[in-house]
Amino acid sequence: MIIFKKISWRNFLSTGDKPTIVFFDRSSTTLIIGENGSGKSTILDALTFGLFGKPFRNINKPQLVNTINEKELMVEIDFSIGKKDFTIRRGVKPNVFEIFQNGKMFDQTANVRDYQDYLERVILKLNYKSFTQIVLLGNSSFEPFMQLKQSDRRAIVEDLLDIQIFSSMNMILKQKNSELKGEVQKNENQRKLNESQTKMQQEYIERLKQDNESIIFDKTQDIKSFKKQKKYGVGTLNVLQEQILALSDKMLLKNGVQKKTSEFGTLQNKIDVKLDQEQKELKFYQTNSTCSQCKQDIDDVFKKERIIDISKGIDDKKDGLDKIYTQLESLEKELEGFKSVGREIAEKNKNLAGIESKIQSIDSNIERTQKEIEKLQEKKELDSVEENTLQSLQEDLRTLEGQYQGLCETKQVHEYANELLRDSGIKTKIIRQYVPIINKYVNKYLNELDFLINFTIDENFNETIQSQYRDEFSYASFSEGEKMRIDLALLFTWRMVAKLKNSVNTNLLILDEVFDSSLDAEGTEAFLKIINTLDADTNVFVISHKGEILFDKFLSTIKFVKEKQFSKIEAG
16 A cells, blocks of 8 residues: 655745645545635645656646756655555756655666656556546546446456556567567578488588589589679678668768757747737736836836837847747758668668578588588598488478477467457456446445436447436536546545555545536545545545535645745645
8 A cells, every 4th residue: 555645846836946735644524714815725735747758737847847946857756555655756947757665866877767667566566547547536637437438448447447458468479479480480591401411411422423523514504503692692681781881871961950959949939928928018018007016107108119119129039939840840841861771771781681591501502512622522422421411401301391390389378478468368357357347436425425326338448328217318418526526436436445555555536626617515525524434544635615614524734835935835
């Protein structure tokens, strides 16, 4: 079980240098209140950014940094899993991503993507989508389970049931199948080569019985033919090498284009920031006649001159942005051209390897044929030696055929295992066992929320919704309040399933403004009854504008306020 203990953030959205700290495990129910814009929903964005590198709401990463301080954004999250204590530190300007276990930082030699994958797959054992289905419920960026694609629904349930291992096994099996396919192909090539060599050896023994001079002549002609083939191959090889070299020289220009693209992108961002500032200043002078600082009237002449200067600056920057956009478009086309060059290099390298292999084969044939001629010229009795060689080749062929049989049997086993590990295989059988349990809990919570419908999902995660009169409905046909009841019922169900499986079970549950719009009074009371009956190790946080109504319903309260343009928690 994941026990979230504490989160702190600074220079995050409207929060300043002074860290905002929230303890998750000190109260079973906590109400978070505050005026619009006070920063109470920031906890959602800070939590998902710290864990998954992206905010809960639809906010670009650069916009997360406080616009006043403009640097040193930092989010720290403390949690424990069993006897292990973890701390996640993630920041912007500078970029920081650190994972600590029992006070010791993990090795950071791997790239950020691998680091994040390890956090989700090994430590948390859940991803962003699963996290937002069992921990967070919000009105802004939350995508309810019922609105997800079938594949995403399945992925979430697989996480909850802890059966992702079968997907991992399937990926490993696919890799092994690919390797096995290569071994089968290699075996087939070797068998063909051996068959060819065996046939050639048999023919050679027959020829030994013929006139030596005639055989020598034939083999001399073979060598001439081999050499012609080699000459042609070498010529083709040289041409390909020159072509690859020329194409590689072209690719050297790619870094310069990428650097220019980055420079123009940086310049664009700087101009965008300055343009935004000037537009705000222009709007101020257009709509105000009094200085916001000294409260004195602004001189009309100064005001007009300032509006003209700012407007000219804005036009100049827009012109500059247009030119930058044109340059970026041109650079993108150049980068796209490099892709085709890269593909061409890869194709030529492939052809090069094939020709080199052929030349090696030709050299081998030349060497072998020359030795055969030398033996014939020595007029030695080699019949017995060649017979032994033939026997050895035949034994090798039998060995290869035995190996091929073994590879085919292994392939059959892999194909059977692949069938088991498909989505329609063992995973579906496990899901099928839990579908009745899922449906039982969903309808239990719907009943407790006073929504008298029969809700069922099948093993393919398609829903069937019936009223008490057996009329059928769809999720989309319900009102927002009714949809919210279904979303809440599914949320509590997923948490219960996670607890049963002990897969992604956690103490934390955060609900953003669920009481403020979609839930009526009856729904609110029913929901409060549910959260008050949750396990003692559950810590529920509710963000709401209805502080005056809900204040006495929660064991603790956190109030966010805005002070000097910065969001903070008001001291209790």
